[in-house]
Amino acid sequence: MGEIVLTEVRKSFGGVSIIQGIDLVIPDGEFVVFVGPSGCGKSTLLRLIAGLEDTSSGTISIDGKDATRLPPAKRGLAMVFQSYALYPHMSVAKNIAFPLRMAGLPAEEQQRKVEAAAKVLNLTPYLDRKPSQLSGGQRQRVAIGRAIVREPAAFLFDEPLSNLDAALRVSMRQEISELHHTLATTMVYVTHDQVEAMTMADRIVVLNAGRIEQVGSPLDLYHSPANLFVAGFIGSPKMNLVEGAEAAKHGAHTLGVRPEHIDIADEGPWKGMVGLCEHLGSDTFLKVDVAGVGQINVRVGGDVPLRHGAQVSLAPQADKLHRFDAKGMAMA
């Protein structure tokens, strides 16, 4: 009840091509995250799906029906905006009921659905308040409530958590994930934060400059990035990318190795001096200057007794190396 298929979708604004040919199938019930750097066209793509922008070419079909020219209201999708976009002069209850009211539902049924949604989202005590009297997290929940009462074919989220503080972001993230499990409705979620993408997605779509770089499950992208862009974008801290002689030794133009896949060994191939050293207790992050290789980030589990200026030798795990050719594509 919520399959979305994009075929050769393109969009340009005044001659500037922003979305450059997207082919994507989002199966029913899947949680898909569009992730990419700021300005890469994530919001534009989501707005194309929502119908808030017209496609320049290509087709969008929802549930097997061509929706390319349908107005937003007819597509059966609900959207949660970054600014929440609540109606400021309406109470929480009226905000949530608004789509039902527009659909002409009887008042009792509106009330029943609003109360059910409020219960799911812990908003019952706030139903009579105005949006301005709510905290950021509560506003976000009202926006989600307004979306779920419509029982849409799919939910669209545009960076819904970026206005919240870090702690709230984590808990809202979990709430949205749980909501997805409860409703089992297709969700398309846009974010520039790869941690959000990794933790929430069934499948991640990595976008860059209006193109899809790679589509896959979070662990697919982590373990086998298709190219340098995905390798550098997914994973935190970022993958170390080494060029030159060291990469050539492995028959690659660029060699990639994640910080957590480097061990501190007595006789490792890379020797260097520890620069910055961050002790988190659970992990230790080291920046090591390795002669002939460059600066290498290392993540070691637990607390290691290393300080600035210490000499270490590093051993990248041989089976966790990523090799990329001169075009930046992963080599088999």
Next chain:
Amino acid sequence: MATQASRIAGRLMLSPAVLLLFLWMIVPLGMTIYFSFLRFNLLMPGTEQFTGFENYTYFFTDPAFWPALVNTLTLVLGVLAITVVGGVALAVLLDQPMWGQGIVRILVIAPFFVMPSVSALVWKNMLMNPVNGLFAALARGLGLEPIDFFADAPLASIIAIVAWQWLPFATLILFTAMQSLDREQMEAAEMDGAGPVWRFVHLTIPHLMRAATVVVLIQTIFLLSVFAEILVTTNGGPGTASTTLTFLVYMQSMLQFDVGLGSAGGIVAVILANIVAIFLMRMIGKNLEA
């Protein structure tokens, strides 16, 4: 600026200005009140004497008083209705992307810069004149009898002229408010299934309420004292058909040289303005609270 000393210093420095403004208001008001209790006619100098409420009795029993009161309220409410509704409509239109936007916006504001007496003269002689006016020419072109606006519908004609002058002000304030309407809210409503009309009713109108309140309050103050337009066009006539309280006060104190009666009328007008202000604040003042 929170210490005791700095606050006292602030008040001291403010006080000359406040005192001046207070005197500016209280001296004329006090003199008017004083004159309103005197028999004081400029044609009979030296005969001033205290008469109590006699001037007020004359003013209230003047056959022109009730028509003037009704005309005043009709003028104010009529102009407010036209400018607020018209202002919202123009604000919506100006908000649409279009070719030549900058010029159109300036043109819409232009009438506000024309002096009231000049615009009244333009309307009287070039537009509404039953012989030479544009409207008469249009009517004849359509084979209709030209209307003699100032004879047949004097108050309505004045309302039209004053509304034309104040429409730019209302449009400007409402248009500025319009531009601060959140685009994402509109899009959210669009996705929620609200068509253009419902979006206008449920989002635009509530959003414009505060600006509309400002328009109503400010315009009321000025509309209660409309004068030049009446003097230039109908002179309050025919009969009392377009006489407002302001104009009645003018006729009595200036045309009949009765300063006492005019002052009493002025005080009545002040009281009326305050009643209207209290009503307005009660009705729509809460829109101004955040």
